[in-house]
Amino acid sequence: MMFRFFFLLLLLPALASAAPLRVISLSPHTTELAFEAGLGDNLIAVSAHSDYPPEALKLEQVANYRGINIERVVTLKPDLVLAWKGGNPDKELAKLEKLGIKVFYSNPHSLYDAADNIEKLGAWSDNPALAKARADAVRQELESIEASQQGKSKVPYFYQLSETPILTNNGEHWPQPLFSLCGGENIFADSAAPYPQVGMEQIVVRKPEAIFYPADSARPLESWQKWQAFIPAVKNNAIFAVTGDWLNRPTPRALKAVKQICAALDKVRNDPVHD
Template sequence: MKKGIVLLLIMMLTVGLLAGCSTETETVQPEEQSGAVDGNAEETMDDFGNTIIFDNPPQRIISLAPSNTEILFAIGAGDKVVGVTSYDDYPEDVLDIEKIGDFNGINLERIIELEPDLVINYGDGVTEENERLLEAGIQIAGFEPESIEEIRDTILRIGEMTGHKQEALELVDEMASKEEEILESIEGLEKKTVFYEIWHEPLMAAGPGSFIDQLISLAGGENVANDAEGEYPQYDLEQLIERNPEVYLTANDLPEKTVDSIKERPGYSEIDAIKNGRVYLIDGNVISRPGPRIIQALELIVEAIHPELKN
C-alpha cells in the first residue's frame, strides 16, 4: 500500500495508519519466527524482516496505530503503553495516554523523550524516523495484516514480544470460535452482491486483497469490486451502476455522510441497493481496524447482508 493511499485512509477512516510506506510480505507463522536466544531472551520477527529481541518483556511501549493499541490492551499489555496516536479511542483507558502523532506525522522528539523499549508501527514506517529511533536504542516492529489470518498472526507475535503469549493465544482462540459461530449462522443463505465505499470524492472501493474484501466474502457477500486493481482502488460511477450491487456498505466516518446523502448522489438512484433501502453505515472504528474487533466487524457485515437473521 502506497504512502498516499495510507494517509488518505487515515484521514477518512481515522484508523491512524501513521506508518506510511510498506511492501508486500509473506506472513510466516509464529513458530517459525520466534524462539529463545541467549538464555532468557525472546526473539520475534515482524512483517518486514526486522528481528526484535528482548531479555525481558518491554515495559514501555508506543503504538502508532489504533489497531495495534487495541491488540496490546486485549492481551493485557495496555498498562505498558505510554504513547498512542490522536485516533486511539478504544478501549476507554487509552484516552488518558499521551498522544504523540496524527496523520500529519509523529512527534519523534517526544517519543524519544518517553524512553520506550518498543515502538509498534502499522507498516514498515518512515526510514529516517526508524533510523533515529534505532540510534536512540529503541526497538521497532512493523505489522500490516490484510486478512483475518494475518491479524491473528500479528496478535500472536505481539503477544510473544510483550510477554503475553498465553493471553494472545486465548484471544486468537476466542476469535476463531466466534468466527465459526457466525459462519455457521449463514450457511445456506443466498449470496448478495455488495459494494464497500472507502471514500466518495473520488469514489474508492474495498478491492481484492483488503481485509474488508475478505470480510464481505466470509459474510456471504460477493464484492462487486473484487476484480479491481489494488486493495483500495478508485472506482468509476458508471461501473458501480453497471455492477448494480444489492447492498451498499460504508463507514460512518464523516458527520455529513448519511444514508440520505448517499441516496441523493447523482446516478445512485439507478442502483438496486439504493432503490431497496439496502444502504448501511457501519462503525468505522470497528470495520477499519485490523485488530481484535475484526470478528465484530464480520458480524456487522453479516447483519447488513442478511437482515433476515434478526427476524
Template structure:
C-alpha cells in the same frame, strides 16, 4: 571465624536464593516485514503508532504498558489518556523519544518508512504489523503478547477471536450470494479488493465484492463504475462512528438495485476498518445487513 557448618548454611541459602530468583529470558517475535525483533526482557513501555496497533496491544493484555499513541487512538477509552505523539503519518520523534519506549509498534504501509527507520537508528526496537487475514489478527495479538510478557491474556483473546470468526464461517458457508459495494472513502471515491481484510469480511458473510478483482488493495473508482456494477447492497463507514452522510449520495441514484431496494447500510468504520478483535463485532453486523438484503428478495 564462622565454623564449617555455619558457613555451609550461608552458602546454601545464597545458592537457594539464586535458584529461586526469577530468570528473565529474551523474548523474540517475527514482524510482518519478516524481521525478527528480540528484547532482553518483556517490553514495559510501548509506543503504538496507529489506532489499530493501540487496540491490538490492549487486546494482547498490555494496555497498561502503552506510553505513546497517535491521533484517533480512541479505543479502548483508556487509550485516550495516553500521550499522543502526532498522527500515524507525521510523528513528533523528539516527543516520542522523551517517553522512553522500549518497544515501538509500527504500521507497515501506514507509517512513513523514513520515520520508522529513524527510530530504529536511534536504537528503538520497531515491530511492524499489518494483519491482512482473520488468522493474522489472532497471530498478531499472540506475538504482541509474547513481546509484552502477557501471554495468558493475549493468547486467550486471540483464541476468542479465532473461534468467533470460525462460527461465522460455518453459519454463512452456504449463504445466498449478495453483490456488494463497500465504500471506504468518499473523495476520492475508494473501495477495497478481495485481498483486503474488509474484502474478506464481505466474503465471510456470503457477499460478492463487485470490485473484488481489482489489482489495488484500496482502489479508486468512479460513481459511474458503481452504477455500472449495480450492487444489490451498498455498505459504507463514513467519517465518524455515527455519520451516515456518505449513503445520501447513493440515494440520488434510484437505478442502482441497492438504492431501489433500500439496501444502503451504515457500518461504524472502526468495527471493520481496523484489523483488531472488534472486527468480530463488525463482521456480525456486516453479515446481518446482508441477511436484511436477502430478506427483501
C-alpha cells in the same frame, strides 16, 4: 543478618532488570491490539486517533498521518514500538531500528492475522496465557462465522469509504476480509488501486445488490436516492450503515462489524423483491 544483607545485594540487579516494559504504539489498531495482549499498562505513548479503549486517550500522542515524532519517541526510551507496516512511514521506522529501538510490525490481512498479533505481543506481557486465550477466542468466533456462512450465495456489494470523492477498496485491502467472511463479493475487487476513486457511472454498470457505508458519514442515503432506477441496492433499499471504527480497524472489535455485515447480507438474500 549478614547473610540476608548479601542475599538482598544479589537480588538488586534482578529487581532492576524487572522494570516495567515501556511500549509505544504508532497506530490506533496496534493500540487496541496492545491492550488485548495485556500491554495496556505498559503503553507510554500512542498515535493520534488511538481512542479505544478509553484509557488510551490519556496517553501522549507521538504519531499522526503526517508521520512519527522521532525525537520524542527516542526521548521516551521505549523498549518496544508497535508499528503499522504500510501505514507508518518506512523511512522513519528504519531510523528507529537504526537507533536500536525494537519495532514490532503489524499489518493484518485478516482477523486470524490480528489474533496472531495478539498472541505474539502477549510474549512481552506479564501474562502470555491471557493473550493466547483472547487470541484463541477470536479464532473460535471466526470459525463459527465461517461455518454459519457455508452454502450461502454470494452478494455483490459496494463499500462507500467516503462520499466526496467516492472512495472504496479493492479485493486485497482492508476491510475486504470482513465482507468476504459473510459472502460479500466486492464489485471493485479487480481494481489496481488499493483504495480507488470511482464514479457513479462505474457503480451503476456493476449493479451492486447491497451498499455499505460508515455510520458516521454525513448524508449517504440522500445522495443515493436519485440512482434508484439504476442500482438494485438502492431500488430495494439495501443500503446499510456499519460502525466505522469496528469496520476499519483490524482488531477483535471488527467481529462486531462482521455480525452487522452478515445480518445485512442475509436480509438481502431473503428479501422477496431482491433482484
